[in-house]
Amino acid sequence: MPNAIPPITKTTKSHRATGRVTLTDVAQAAGVSPSTVSRALRGERAVDPALIERVQAVSARLGYVPDPAARALASQRSNHVAILIPLLSNALFVDLLDTAQKTLRASGYQTLMGVTHYDASEEEQLLREQLLHRPAGLLVTGLDHNAVTRKLMESSLVPCVHLMDLPSDPHSAGPYCVGFRQTDAGAAMTLHLLQTGRRRIAFAAAQLDPRVMQRLFGWRSALQEAGVYEATLEFLNPAPSSLALGAVMFEQIMQQRPAVDAIFFCNDDLAQGALMAALRRGIAVPSQVAIAGFNDLTGSDQMLPPLTTVRTPRAQIGEAAAQMLLSLMRGEEPLTPQIDLGFDILQRQST
Incomplete structure (x- = not known):
């Protein structure tokens, strides 16, 4: 019969001078010995899988980081x-x-x-x-x-x-x-498009990481303030950003919402792909539809026509x-x- 897993005990304060969580802290919180913690975190087969899971949970909760140089001074740092x-x-x-x-x-x-x-x-x-x-x-x-x-x-x-x-x-x-501030940058580009007379401005985004979603919020806020926001003009795709995806999204937007007069892409590679797709289809940019990007990536100034974008100070x-x-x-x-x-x-x- 497998050994019973002891209950988690009350966490004790780290004894290390720096306040760093130690192996002993994890052992005391999990109710096991330090050597058991060490073996559990290494995933040794001899350790009960349930105990491994328990020790890993305690380790994560305490923020414990195994230290291969534990015998060195706690304040030691690498270069x-x-x-x-x-x-x-x-x-x-x-x-x-x-x-x-x-x-x-x-x-x-x-x-x-x-x-x-x-x-x-x-x-x-x-x-x-x-x-x-x-x-x-x-x-x-x-x-x-x-x-x-x-x-x-x-x-x-x-x-x-x-x-x-x-x-x-x-x-x-x-x-x-x-x-x-990504939100401010998204709003600023949207305001630029509004100032050029555009009113049906789509937002096309890929990857959908937190910074992209902040740009979306900026676009949305600017259009709401101008009284022209339409939720159906949000085109969001979780796939990685690329020129090929930009072309696909451009085709999608033009098929589903042909009346759009501008598209704000969350990244330049998407916008570059859209410009190439527009050229292939004979869609005039910017007279039929304006296209804008974000980040001023290499090649954006060489597109036909050159791409309007947000230059970020990377x-x-x-x-x-x-x-x-x-x-x-x-x-x-x-x-x-x-x-x-x-x-x-x-x-x-x-x-």
Whole structure:
């Protein structure tokens, strides 16, 4: 008969000087020995599967990070910085990574990168793996994380700066972050289209990550304020953003809502694909339908016609975030916890 699994006992306060949750804390909370916790977290076959599940649940609740260098001083840090980004296939994040890495290397730090693929569970697992190496700091994309990931960040006591996003409330005491307000950028592009005389403005989006949904909210708010919002002009596809998908979405919009006079795409690759589809179909841009994008990706200024878009300061975000993290790793408080680098509307011939 399998051994009974002991009940979870009351969590005791960490005895480590840094306040970091220890293996002993997890053992006491789970009502087992530290060696059992260690074996359970390694997933050894000799450990009851139910006990493994119980220990993992307690570990996640406490935000425990296994430390392969547990015999070293608790305050010891490596000389590398962990960076978590959603994708490498998007030039948006390549530009950001390039400047962040150059800035950190100039101060003697190496970077260890993880790609989350917009998956909250994958982000959580990557963070666990990165924290095993005791990074000196973290650069993490966005502000939207699951509860376990947030707990891991907080309990690790590793300095962390968030990229590309800012709290919706500019007066909030949120986390350290560098970026711009996606909602404001979405509203600004929509306002530009309204000012050119467009009234039936569709919003076409892929990927549907939190930043895309903020742009959608900005588009929606601007149209509602102008009194011309139509819910049926929202075209949302969870598939990865690409030129091919942009062409497909353009065809879909023109078939279902041929009276639209503008389409605001959530990313430039979608808009680029739409411009190519319009050219193939002989649909005049912008006289028949205006097309706008977001991020000013490579090639947007070379499209036929050149694409109107929102220019986002990716390289500047990477550099400023790295500089902020360097300050935190030195134990210095940044002048401001939130840096808004803004955005620009680049009006070209597609609107």
